[in-house]
Amino acid sequence: MVGVVIVSHSQKVAEGIREMALQMARPGQQIIAAGGMDNGSIGTDVIKVSEAIMAANTGDGVVVMVDLGSAVMTADTALELLDEEVRDKVKIADAPILEGAISAVVEASLGSNLESVVETAQGARNFKKF
Amino acid sequence: MKVSTYQAMAAIGQTIINNKQFLSDLDAAIGDGDHGINMARGFEAVGAKLQSLGPDKDMGTILKTVGMTLITSVGGASGPLYGTAFLRAASLGQGKYELDIETALMMLAAAITGIKERGKAVRGEKTMLDALEPAYDAFVEGAKTDKSMIECLESACEAARQGVEFTKTIVATKGRASYLGERSIGHQDPGATSSYIMLQTLLDCSQS
Numbered sequence: 439m440v441g442v443v444i445v446s447h448s449q450k451v452a453e454g455i456r457e458m459a460l461q462m463a464r465p466g467q468q469i470i471a472a473g474g475m476d477n478g479s480i481g482t483d484v485i486k487v488s489e490a491i492m493a494a495n496t497g498d499g500v501v502v503m504v505d506l507g508s509a510v511m512t513a514d515t516a517l518e519l520l521d522e523e524v525r526d527k528v529k530i531a532d533a534p535i536l537e538g539a540i541s542a543v544v545e546a547s548l549g550s551n552l553e554s555v556v557e558t559a560q561g562a563r564n565f566k567k568f
Numbered sequence: 569m570k571v572s573t574y575q576a577m578a579a580i581g582q583t584i585i586n587n588k589q590f591l592s593d594l595d596a597a598i599g600d601g602d603h604g605i606n607m608a609r610g611f612e613a614v615g616a617k618l619q620s621l622g623p624d625k626d627m628g629t630i631l632k633t634v635g636m637t638l639i640t641s642v643g644g645a646s647g648p649l650y651g652t653a654f655l656r657a658a659s660l661g662q663g664k665y666e667l668d669i670e671t672a673l674m675m676l677a678a679a680i681t682g683i684k685e686r687g688k689a690v691r692g693e694k695t696m697l698d699a700l701e702p703a704y705d706a707f708v709e710g711a712k713t714d715k716s717m718i719e720c721l722e723s724a725c726e727a728a729r730q731g732v733e734f735t736k737t738i739v740a741t742k743g744r745a746s747y748l749g750e751r752s753i754g755h756q757d758p759g760a761t762s763s764y765i766m767l768q769t770l771l772d773c774s775q776s
Contacts, residue, residue, distance in 0.1 A: 475643045479643070480600075480602070480643075481602075481606065481642075481643025481644055482643060482644075483640070483643065484639050484640055484647070484648065485640050506744065507645055507742075507743050507744055508644050508645030508646075508647075508648065508743070511645055511648040511649065511686055511687065512647070512648055514648065514686065515639055515647075515648040515651070515652070515686070
């Protein structure tokens with residue numbers, strides 16, 4: 439299954455989204471929270487994100503969900519630290535982080551490939567609340 | 569220039585740390601208020617790394633150490649942005665121990681390209697590019713008219729300073745400040761300010 443990494447400036451946000459997404463996950467599905475800095479303060483940590491991507495990859499690739507601004511840059515930079523063969527199997531989704539993460543986890547749980555998981559995650563942009 | 573890359577990086581780090589509160593205050597007005605804190609944290613880590621590296625390495629090694637350390641320790645947008653800038657400059661400093669005008673120009677150009685790619689930004693969006701690109705243009709102009717390195721750097725700093733002033737007049741479209749829209753007018757950009765501070769420190773320590 440495609441793994442999901444959740445990159446937020448806040449450790450609590452990343453872990454909270456992971457907790458919600460896990461409710462929709464199947465056993466063994468890799469959903470990794472990479473929020474905050476090493477000491478728990480607000481920020482995004484390139485090393486933490488690249489380690490999370492490696493941990494989330496079981497061979498089928500990884501979709502990375504990001505929150506605001508620099509989370510995208512941090513994820514981009516983290517990708518550059520990875521081996522090329524892993525990097526080719528990682529995509530950052532342009533989607534709202536919570537809705538996108540849950541959509542991605544559901545799609546991944548069906549055994550879909552990386553492209554489909556990213557597409558579904560990005561589809562979350564069009565969710566209407568009411 | 570008499571100052572070594574090692575000394576210059578240490579001086580830049582110290583000035584950024586000294587300006588921690590100032591940069592955070594600028595950021596608090598239009599962003600999340602952590603630019604100074606993040607940059608100071610990054611350059612404190614850089615200081616420690618440089619100390620264990622020692623002063624005898626080539627420019628490439630020193631700049632690469634600065635870049636990697638900023639990327640891994642800053643925690644905000646400025647980490648990947650400045651980190652990428654230093655890494656791009658580092659690739660042009662491999663095996664070199666003295667900075668000549670030609671290399672300085674190429675490094676500055678590579679650093680700016682790195683920031684543009686990483687931040688997907690262009691000049692005029694109230695970012696560090698509004699200080700760095702005018703600085704680069706002024707440096708190029710100085711080099712064309714056979715000015716010395718210090719004179720080129722002086723022109724670059726003045727252009728960067730004016731660039732920072734210019735950021736007060738424009739709307740932020742990148743980063744957290746973009747949420748403020750028109751309300752970002754009147755405030756100078758923290759990233760442009762830290763870029764200017766770095767260039768000015770480079771000039772100051774080259775003159776001393």
